[in-house]
Amino acid sequence: MKALGPIPPEFTAKEGELAIGGRTASELVKEAGDTPLFVYSRAIIEQRIGDLRKAMPERLKIHFAMKANPYGLLLEFMADLVDGLDIASAGELEQAREAGYLPREISFAGPGKRDRELFAAIRAGVTLNLESANEAERALQIGKQLGIAPRLAIRVNPPFELRGSGMKMGGGAKPFGVDADRVPTLARTIVDAGANWRGFHIYSGSQALDAEALIEAQGHVLDLAAQLAGEAGVEVPHLNMGGGFGIPYFDKDTPLDVAAIGVALEKRFADLPGVLKDTQFAIELGRYLVGEAGVYLTRIVDRKVSHDTTYLVTDGGLHHQLAASGNFGTVVRRNYPVAIATRFDAEPEEEVNVVGCLCTPLDRLADAAHLPRAEVGDLVAVFCAGAYGASASPATFLGQGPALEMLV
Numbered sequence: 223m224k225a226l227g228p229i230p231p232e233f234t235a236k237e238g239e240l241a242i243g244g245r246t247a248s249e250l251v252k253e254a255g256d257t258p259l260f261v262y263s264r265a266i267i268e269q270r271i272g273d274l275r276k277a278m279p280e281r282l283k284i285h286f287a288m289k290a291n292p293y294g295l296l297l298e299f300m301a302d303l304v305d306g307l308d309i310a311s312a313g314e315l316e317q318a319r320e321a322g323y324l325p326r327e328i329s330f331a332g333p334g335k336r337d338r339e340l341f342a343a344i345r346a347g348v349t350l351n352l353e354s355a356n357e358a359e360r361a362l363q364i365g366k367q368l369g370i371a372p373r374l375a376i377r378v379n380p381p382f383e384l385r386g387s388g389m390k391m392g393g394g395a396k397p398f399g400v401d402a403d404r405v406p407t408l409a410r411t412i413v414d415a416g417a418n419w420r421g422f423h424i425y426s427g428s429q430a431l432d433a434e435a436l437i438e439a440q441g442h443v444l445d446l447a448a449q450l451a452g453e454a455g456v457e458v459p460h461l462n463m464g465g466g467f468g469i470p471y472f473d474k475d476t477p478l479d480v481a482a483i484g485v486a487l488e489k490r491f492a493d494l495p496g497v498l499k500d501t502q503f504a505i506e507l508g509r510y511l512v513g514e515a516g517v518y519l520t521r522i523v524d525r526k527v528s529h530d531t532t533y534l535v536t537d538g539g540l541h542h543q544l545a546a547s548g549n550f551g552t553v554v555r556r557n558y559p560v561a562i563a564t565r566f567d568a569e570p571e572e573e574v575n576v577v578g579c580l581c582t583p584l585d586r587l588a589d590a591a592h593l594p595r596a597e598v599g600d601l602v603a604v605f606c607a608g609a610y611g612a613s614a615s616p617a618t619f620l621g622q623g624p625a626l627e628m629l630v
């Protein structure tokens with residue numbers, strides 16, 4: 223055993239080191255100039271999206287939820303690979319525009335949109351996934367002020383949740399979306415106000431690895447959209463069916479069976495109710511598209527023993543990899559896949575704890591990890607770092623500053 227946890231199989235050794243895009247970890251760090259460093263692989267992302275397209279019905283559009291990774295070069299790279307982009311703030315809108323996305327490819331979901339964000343979105347012509355009746359009223363008002371018919375969809379708070387998902391976003395009281403029973407009246411109001419009605423956005427959860435659970439949720443989404451449209455007497459030009467496709471982070475996690483999801487969806491698409499016959503369908507995915515394509519490289523600056531426990535102290539930590547430290551929505555901390563990048567093909571020899579450089583016991587990158595013997599100067603690789611890493615971690619904590627990023 224070379225390392226810990228489900229290291230994506232695309233990562234191989236070259237000259238004894240972890241190689242990404244054909245270059246060794248040491249070469250990449252040298253080129254970047256320093257550690258810690260996030261490296262994202264173009265080849266892995268491209269392969270992932272290509273395989274997904276083959277598995278899904280052709281009619282289904284694939285959107286990228288940029289909250290997973292807003293790194294500029296990656297965002298630009300994704301523009302040619304996906305059909306649309308989901309944003310969650312006016313800040314993300316600016317980043318998306320800079321990366322070359324067209325407004326009609328962009329949809330904006332997220333609670334608490336401020337008036338200036340609504341102005342920016344409506345002026346640009348992006349679709350707003352409305353989170354409440356109040357937000358709808360403000361969007362219509364701002365549209366009037368600007369003399370623009372805003373592109374509006376309703377984000378529905380569904381009465382079901384995504385079974386087995388790491389983050390549930392439906393099935394009860396939620397700050398997201400409009401409760402399903404209030405949707406028909408609101409949809410009617412929006413259409414009657416002369417907005418550019420786009421349809422529904424139904425997102426029920428994230429990080430599911432069980433294909434059956436996703437098939438079930440997608441079935442519920444199609445049923446609910448048809449029911450709501452029927453009750454409101456409106457069309458559904460577009461249906462964002464949510465996402466939730468998970469990736470294996472931990473020991474014993476198994477990759478999602480996307481082929482099974484594709485087959486089930488194809489069957490449903492072949493037998494749609496009248497109101498959904500001309501609908502354009504999309505799913506929005508973040509981590510599934512980019513999570514496994516990223517590696518976080520951090521250098522060992524100290525090796526010490528305390529009460530018979532060996533610690534490898536690195537120059538990275540939770541300020542870049544909050545999720546890997548177990549502090550980003552996890553109940554029980556478990557190790558992300560970790561390896562000694564500079565000894566990638568060596569056998570494990572010892573049990574160590576890998577920690578970051580912050581003076582808090584929360585700053586853990588791997589507990590009781592079986593790894594090859596590593597010394598000061600070696601590089602540690604934390605895998606599954608392509609989503610919710612750099613931008614989802616408190617980079618300024620303790621004056622540390624951000625990590626470097628690189629697309630190879």
Ligand SMILES: Cc1ncc(COP(=O)(O)O)c(C=O)c1O
Nearest residue numbers: 287290425428429465507508509
């Ligand atoms: C509305 C919405 N879309 C997309 C995502 C992306 O999730 P994931 O990265 O798990 O695909 C999230 C995550 O919370 C979300 O809330």
